Amino acid sequence: MSTDPRSRAWVEVNPLALCRNLERIREAVGRGVRVAPLVKADAYGVGLEAAVGALEPAGPWGYGVATVPEGIRVRATGVTRPVLVLSPAPPGVAGDAVASRLTLCVSDLQSVRELVEAADRLGTDAAFHLEVDTGMGRSGFDWRSVAEWGPEVEKLAHGHVRWEGMFTHFHSADEPDPGSLGVQGARFDGVVKALGGLGGSGRLLHLSNSAAALRRPDLARALVRPGIFLYGGRAGHGLPTPEPVVAVRARVVLVRDVPGGTTLGYGATYSSSRVERWATVGIGYGDGLPRALGNRGAALVAGVRVPIIGRISMDLTVVDITDLPSRRIEVGTEVTLIGADGGEQISLDEVAADAGTISYEILTGLTSRLPRILAEPIPGEGG
Ligand SMILES: Cc1ncc(COP(=O)(O)O)c(C=O)c1O
Numbered sequence: 001m002s003t004d005p006r007s008r009a010w011v012e013v014n015p016l017a018l019c020r021n022l023e024r025i026r027e028a029v030g031r032g033v034r035v036a037p038l039v040k041a042d043a044y045g046v047g048l049e050a051a052v053g054a055l056e057p058a059g060p061w062g063y064g065v066a067t068v069p070e071g072i073r074v075r076a077t078g079v080t081r082p083v084l085v086l087s088p089a090p091p092g093v094a095g096d097a098v099a100s101r102l103t104l105c106v107s108d109l110q111s112v113r114e115l116v117e118a119a120d121r122l123g124t125d126a127a128f129h130l131e132v133d134t135g136m137g138r139s140g141f142d143w144r145s146v147a148e149w150g151p152e153v154e155k156l157a158h159g160h161v162r163w164e165g166m167f168t169h170f171h172s173a174d175e176p177d178p179g180s181l182g183v184q185g186a187r188f189d190g191v192v193k194a195l196g197g198l199g200g201s202g203r204l205l206h207l208s209n210s211a212a213a214l215r216r217p218d219l220a221r222a223l224v225r226p227g228i229f230l231y232g233g234r235a236g237h238g239l240p241t242p243e244p245v246v247a248v249r250a251r252v253v254l255v256r257d258v259p260g261g262t263t264l265g266y267g268a269t270y271s272s273s274r275v276e277r278w279a280t281v282g283i284g285y286g287d288g289l290p291r292a293l294g295n296r297g298a299a300l301v302a303g304v305r306v307p308i309i310g311r312i313s314m315d316l317t318v319v320d321i322t323d324l325p326s327r328r329i330e331v332g333t334e335v336t337l338i339g340a341d342g343g344e345q346i347s348l349d350e351v352a353a354d355a356g357t358i359s360y361e362i363l364t365g366l367t368s369r370l371p372r373i374l375a376e377p378i379p380g381e382g383g
Helices: 016-027 041-045 048-058 067-075 094-099 109-122 144-155 180-195 209-214 348-354 359-365
Strands: 008-013 063-065 083-085 102-104 128-131 161-167 204-208 246-258 274-279 298-301 304-309 318-320 334-343 345-348 372-374
Touching: 008 048, 016 048, 016 209, 041 359, 048 067, 063 067, 067 083, 067 094, 083 144, 094 102, 094 109, 102 109, 102 161, 109 128, 109 144, 109 161, 128 144, 144 161, 144 180, 180 204, 204 209, 298 318, 298 345, 298 372, 304 345, 334 348, 348 359
Parallel strands: 008 372, 063 083, 083 102, 102 128, 128 161, 161 204
Antiparallel strands: 008 246, 246 274, 246 334, 274 318, 298 304, 298 334, 304 318, 334 345
16 A cells, blocks of 8 residues: 655555454344444544444444544434443533433433433433443443342433434443453343333343353344454454554654664663664654564564564664665655555554553554554455
8 A cells, every 4th residue: 555655654444344343243142232332532542433333324324432522423424323432421411412312321320410401401211221330430420239229220310312223332242251241231131121101111122232242142142343353453362353543654764774783762771783774764652653562572674574672662663684684675665554565464463462551552553743644454454
């Protein structure tokens, strides 16, 4: 894929791979189950508008975001489908949510009251989904006290406001032992049963993230909420590998031959052991390349895997190209930090493991310095 030769670094996004990953989730859970792809955090760093543009033709039920401003961004693309705001909203934003026809997710009675007040004030119909905490602990009504909050929520949801859905979130769907999924699923079922007399069973029920959708399709119910798998990150141990969606590339900005004993980077943590050829690449932790990859990670240059040497700086990273004497590496040569080049590949999950983190953090950490470029399908990357 060629891009503006003046770009020092960029993110390539493969929209067809994103759609194919969505199809694999659909295949796993069955066509009768609806999907709400998550596009929060700028679509996991991929770019919200690009992701929505790619996913719209696939006809999802709706989208999931974390915040009201993110939901407004989805609406600004022209999407009219439901948009779920999954995280508890701070006080004072219900009016904005109602005005943009966003579906708030509530975890306490005060949020329901605020929503009712905003909908009545604006004279606009609004729907909400109620989160049930079955063990995640960070949000949701406690599954153990449904007898207390169930009737209260039912009383509050009237007039303009409809209690449309109910969901929970798994804490360990990515773990090899899926036992906790069954436990949380049973707690959720208990809540639905307890609410039966209040019309609980007629609501849109959803539990599953990517890992749960793939590991336990039987738990999917009406709707699933996949995120990371769509964007090319592995959802968990023993689960299928998605197609890569994102490549991170940068250009060589300097090539130097250095004598043995030359120190490199902050802290001088690397020193050449012989005459070496170093390529300085125009990307650093200010672009979201994890600093933890210093002296540890790798890059692809002319289709060959080479080590990142020294500490990564804010704007620059150095790779050792001594072993590529026959290749013409010069200023402007493309370097791949994540993705494929020739037959070689550095996967998102490999980078995450090298950096001691998860693929989610790598993707969402790619900063706005890197333009997102829609790529043609990349040979060798499922395209
Ligand atoms: C409530 C909720 N549902 C679904 C997801 C999607 O999870 P994943 O990206 O693991 O598929 C998330 C992710 O953080 C979430 O917070």
